[in-house]
Amino acid sequence: MSCIQCEQISKYKCPVCRQPYCSVPCYKTHKQTPCTPPDPPTPANESDDKEIEYDYPTEDTVPVEKLKLLELSTELKKCLENPHVREILEVLDKSPHPDEMMKEYMQEPIFTEFVDACLKVVQPQEDTDK
Structure with a gap:
């Protein structure tokens, strides 16, 4: 990943927005503008309401x-x-x-x-x- 300020290889990530940066000066430059946490990932499959079905149930399969x-x-x-x-x-x-x-x-x-x-x-x- 490259630094969001100078495009060099980044070693760190902003603790708030998780954007990559390479050094303290780049981090300080980044912090001059407010940043926000990334949106939480949305689940690809909202199957909490669905009942899980086993592909190959056996007599030992636990419900x-x-x-x-x-x-x-x-x-x-x-x-x-x-x-x-x-x-x-x-x-x-x-x-x-x-x-x-x-x-x-x-x-x-x-x-x-x-x-x-x-x-x-x-x-x-x-x-x-x-």
Whole structure:
């Protein structure tokens, strides 16, 4: 990207309008005129009202309604406060073979705690004491 003032290669962006600049003098020149934050990106697909449909559902596919309940789980939120859990999830998300890595991570107690919290929401155990 090139500087909005002098066309040199920019290293920085204005914290308000996100326009590129290369140096303090160019930034000061830019700030002489008021700038405004960029418009937020508009979603390409406003499908919040539509129900998500799976391309290839199986008997193990979790219904969307149950997946939305994950947002409400305080136990799950507590698990996600742990940076190690978030790091594991990022690695799994980027992995070409997450199923293989999942077996490895299931040996880590912090990850199994996360998985158990998810399962409690999407697959609650029935009371067998009745």
